[in-house]
Amino acid sequence: MPRPSTSSTPHHPHLVRFPFRLRLCCSSSSSPPPPPRRGMELARSACSKEHHKIYAGWFAVADPDGDGRVTGADATKFFAMSGLSRADLKQVWAIADTKRQGFLGFGEFVAAMQLVSLAQAGEEITQDSLKREDLSSLDPPVMEGLDELLARSKAGVKRVHPEENGAPQVQVHSANSWFSSKSAKKMQVPLTAVTSVIDGLKRLYVEKLKPLEVAYRFNDFASPLLTSSDFDAKPMVMLLGQYSTGKTTFIKHLLQTSYPGAHVGPEPTTDRFVVVMSGSDERTIPGNTIAVQADMPFTGLTTFGGAFLSKFECSQMPHPLLDHITFVDTPGVLSGEKQRTQRSYDFTGITSWFAAKCDLILLLFDPHKLDISDEFKRVIASLRGHDDKIRVVLNKADQVDTQQLMRVYGALMWSLGKVLNTPEVARVYIGSFNDKPVNESAVGPIGKDLFEKEQDDLLCDLKDIPKKACDRRVNEFVKRARAAKIHAYIIGHLKKEMPAMMGKAKAQQRLIDNLGDEFAKVQREYHLPAGDFPDVEHFKEVLGGYNIDKFEKMKPKLVQAVDDMLAYDIPELLKNFRNPYE
Incomplete structure (x- = not known):
């Protein structure tokens, strides 16, 4: 099959999105160094309008059941037409299925085809292959026998067609109806009937785990019953710390912009739990509203009552990073005399609820606020069982000189060792996560280099979250x-x-x-x-x-x-x- 011509083809204005990367983690040694204060951005793979149309037709053939997902069984048949070796196709799948979901959506399918094209040209396939500048002009690969299949499919059943932005309109799977079906217990769907790991977990939960939880009221003692939205939710990152340790600023630094409802100041300014997530426009949604939306993973928060829901809100905005990660900004943990003021809701219980849902928990400390208050001890104790998710961040570290920083670091490790009750040393990231340049007069050139390496490590840790979701x-x-x-x-x-x-x-x-x-x-x-x-x-x-x-x-x-x-x-x-x- 001859390669379609791409001469004088304009670039498609919409880009196919892929798991994000960090500018600071992937910068080339030959390129000029990036600015010192860096956030996170998405790696995108573009294709021309003409190629977009070609791949849409190919996707319909590779996805015979029209559910918007090319599973492993579908892929082995379709990719065999490329003539590549099994080893090459194994590498193509591993790179394209970055989230290890067990299937390729339209965006991942386009990436896979571009990788196949590179492999046919004799080039080595690596994780960096999708970062090439010439992907948009790369010709589609040669697929032997595909023309016949395309001709047949034109007279076949209507398929799922990609939207203008390159994302398929995925059909509603029966897995979503399992949660509301009265006959769910009688349904025995074989594993081969599901098209992703997540759908399989939904089925197993409804058929095997949920009956045990209901019989012994597990939801009253530990965690509310799961809903479909709990399985489908994007990975979440929760930030905890005393007031003015830079939690809100940290999120703004990653987004490289502010978000609706964000307030920053030296005194407690975030007086509520704020979920920062992707949305079609910029707006804030009150807690009582968001907690009753079935497509949101927050319905379990209704058990904490109206006093909490009045202190809970959702901040939505269109942002490429939020397409992959949701952030949870929390009120500052009380310390000193402020602890005498009782909260009107179960702060510890709510942090524990979010901890179970989150993929990463960041404990932020300020060099001038190292004391771990009684409330902070209770909060950390509520994270029991989620130790693998916890990362400690010593923020605003450029406010002290190198000698003081060494003492601060030692004091923080000693305090954490007493509270975490574990012989293992917690990983502590040191830096100043805001948009201001590092205060080099205080930390010196060695400290500046240390901060940038620490920031690289932490942000690369965040980068891996969607891949491990x-x-x-x-x-x-x-x-x-x-x-x-x-x-x-x-x-x-x-x-x-x-x-x-x-x-x-x-x-x-x-x-x-x-x-x-x-x-x-x-x-x-x-x-x-x-x-x-x-x-x-x-x-x-x-x-x-x-x-x-x-x-x-x-x-x-x-x-x-x-x-x-x-x-x-x-x-x-x-x-x-x-x-x-x-």
Whole structure:
């Protein structure tokens, strides 16, 4: 098949977006150094109008079921027409499927075709291949036998066509209806019927995990029941710290612009939880409104009441970075005399709720505010179980000289070691994350170089979040399944310890008072890790509002279904959506 001509073809005004990169992480040694204060930007891959039209037709052939997704099975058939070796196609898929979703959307499909074209020209395929300046003029690859398939498809069933901006209009999957279907328990959809890892997790949740959670009221003790939007949400990054440690400024620095509702000042200016996310226009949405929108992953926040929702808002704006990451700006943690003022909502409980949803948690400190207040200790304690998400940032570090910075760093590590209760040393990033140049008079040239390297490390860590989002979803799902299973064992044990007839009230009080001992019995009986058990005091508090005798008895079939899911279904799901050329 001859390559289509691209002579005098204007560039398409709309760009196909790909996972973002950092200017500072990818700068060439031969190019002039970037300015000292740098944010984050997206790496984009463009194609001409003519090529866009060609790839749209190819995408319809590669996506036979018209759902806007080219899965591994679809790709192996279509990509075979390129004549490339299996090793080359394995590399093409690995680079194009950057988020490891197990499928290619239209944008990723275009990137894959451009990589195939480069490979056919004898060029090496690397992660940097999609950063080339000549991608827009690159001819589509030679695909043997594709002309016949295109001719057949013209008379075939109507396909999903890409929009002007290059994103496919994905059909609504049946997975979204599982959450509202009354017959969901009766549905037995095979793994081959789902077209992504996320859809597979939705199916497994509805069929196997949700029945266990509902039977033993896991949602009342630990986390609300999941909805479809919880699975589909973009990765989230939460910023925590005392007032005036630079949380809002940090977000503005990454976006390289302000966002609706942002306020910066020396005293507490962010008095509410603000979710900064992508939107078609700039606006702020009140908390009560955003919490009832089914397509948003915040419906679980309604359990914290109106006092909190009045202090919660969503800030939307069109921005390429927000297409991939959502930021959560939080009120400054109280310290000193301010701690005597009680908040009107459960601040610690809300940070814990967001911690479970977030992919990364940034704890920000100021060199002049190293004391960890009682409220901050409670907040850090609420992050238990999410240690792998925590990153510590010593911000505004150019406000002290090098000698003072060494002392500040040592004091911060000592304080964190006492609060985190872990022998491992937390990773601390040092820098000054704002749009002002580094105060070189204070830190000197060595300090300036250190700050830039630290900033490179942190922002590269942020850059990897979308790539790891699918893996993180699986990780959190497995963690939730194990927690729900242990919860079921605990409730089943407590129910078994209740008398059949007389003295139920005394028996319940005795079980609650000695809950730690009851946890130990469950641990020994079922050979469970002690570290996976919930917090005893919190469990006591919630359990006090229930009649243990009204709970369900232990149902081995429900627990066995979750065990089978962990042992067989999830590994099979991941196997089905791994790189098809492995």
